[in-house]
Amino acid sequence: MTKTALITGATSGLGYDFVQLFAKDGYNLVLVARNSQRLQEIKKSLPKIEVTVIAKDLSVPGAAKEVFEETERKGIAIDVLVNNAGFGLMGKFDELDIQKQMNMISLNIAALTELTHYALSGMKLRESGRILNVASTAAFQPGPLMAVYYASKAFVLSFSEALSEELAGSRVTVTALCPGATSTNFGAVANVEGTKMFSRAMASDDVAKKGYAALMKGKRVIVTGGLNKAGAIGAKFMPRSMAAKVAKYVAGEK
Ligand SMILES: NC(=O)c1ccc[n+]([C@@H]2O[C@H](COP(=O)([O-])OP(=O)(O)OC[C@H]3O[C@@H](n4cnc5c(N)ncnc54)[C@H](OP(=O)(O)O)[C@@H]3O)[C@@H](O)[C@H]2O)c1
Known part of the structure; x- marks a missing residue:
């Protein structure tokens, strides 16, 4: 039977590249993002598979539940969940808009956690499933000037690794993808394009391909790119204050 993957943040960047990878492998798709026109365009571009689009702002409390309920009403079982939607913001914590930062926590953490909970119950019943949570290399150290974003990704990594261990020995896997700077809309949204950290961004389709391969192998954590791997290892051995x-420093201008 054809499997279904639910992808959040499917309208651009990594999410859009995941859509292409799953479609190529013949998956049916449930695509979630806010821009309904773009979702419809993507659906039209994929005539060979069943695509369900759900336009939803996942930072609104209750939105993740509404997404899951819609899949249930349509009788769709989620075989693969890709929690990809997320954003960052550059600036001093006290100077950034607090509502935007709270929305970031709602999207990057709360919606991801809730969707994982709802999808996991069906996966455990069917004794099969895969979950990909998009974290970041930001997960490995505190991030001054992007304090809430880095902390949100530390949550995603810790949560995913813990869940992966809870599920060890079952046929349900959880993979955390940790990209470094990647060429998507993220840089413009977060206002980080002119920074040292974005001076060497990886191509989005390359990062998505590596994440997809790790997901299909059931790997726990994948850090994309040699420099990013070295950075993640370095952060483990450095005092947190130095990290x-x-x-x-890398959040500073080029
Ligand atoms: N690019 C990087 O350098 C980088 C590095 C490490 C980790 N990441 C992570 O990678 C993930 C994907 O980001 P990206 O780089 O592909 O950025 P992107 O191009 O800006 O894509 C973000 C996606 O999330 C959706 N989205 C944003 N806010 C949403 C909301 N409130 N509700 C539902 N959907 C929402 C956007 O669609 P709509 O606007 O249509 O809602 C879009 O499809 C994020 O979790 C990000 O933190 C990115």
Whole structure:
């Protein structure tokens, strides 16, 4: 039977590249993002598979539940969940809009956690399933000037690794994808395009391909790119205070 993947943040960047990878492998898709016109365009571009689009702002409390209920009403079982939607913001914590930062926590953490909960119950019943949570290399250290974003991704990584261990020995896997700077709309949304951290961004389709391969192998954590891997390892062996200084340095202008 044809499997179905639900992808959040499917309208651009990594999410859009995941859509292409799953479609190529013949998956049916449930695509979630806010821009309904773009979702419809993507659906039209994929005539050979069944595509359900759900236009939803996942930062609104209750939105993740509404998405899941819509899949249930349509009788869709989610075989693969890709929690990809997320955004960052550059600036001092106290100077950034607090509502935007709270929305970031709602999207990057709360919606991801809730969708995982709802999808996991069906996966456990069917004794099969895969979950890909998009974290970041930001997960490995504190991030001055993007404090809430880095902390949100630390949550995603810790949560995914813990869940993966809870599910060890079952046929349900959880993979955390940790990209470094990647060429998508993220840089413009977060206002980080002119920073040192974005001076070497990886191609989005390359990052998505590596994440997809790791997901299909059931790997726990994948850091994309040699430099990013070295950075993640370095952060593990550095005092956290020093790692925070390095993160602050790379958040500075080129
Ligand atoms: N690019 C990087 O350098 C980088 C590095 C590490 C990790 N990441 C992570 O990768 C993931 C994907 O980001 P990206 O780089 O592909 O950025 P992107 O091009 O800006 O894509 C973000 C996606 O999320 C959707 N989205 C944003 N807010 C939403 C909301 N409130 N409700 C539902 N959907 C929402 C957007 O669609 P709509 O606007 O249509 O809602 C879009 O499809 C994020 O979790 C990000 O933190 C990115």
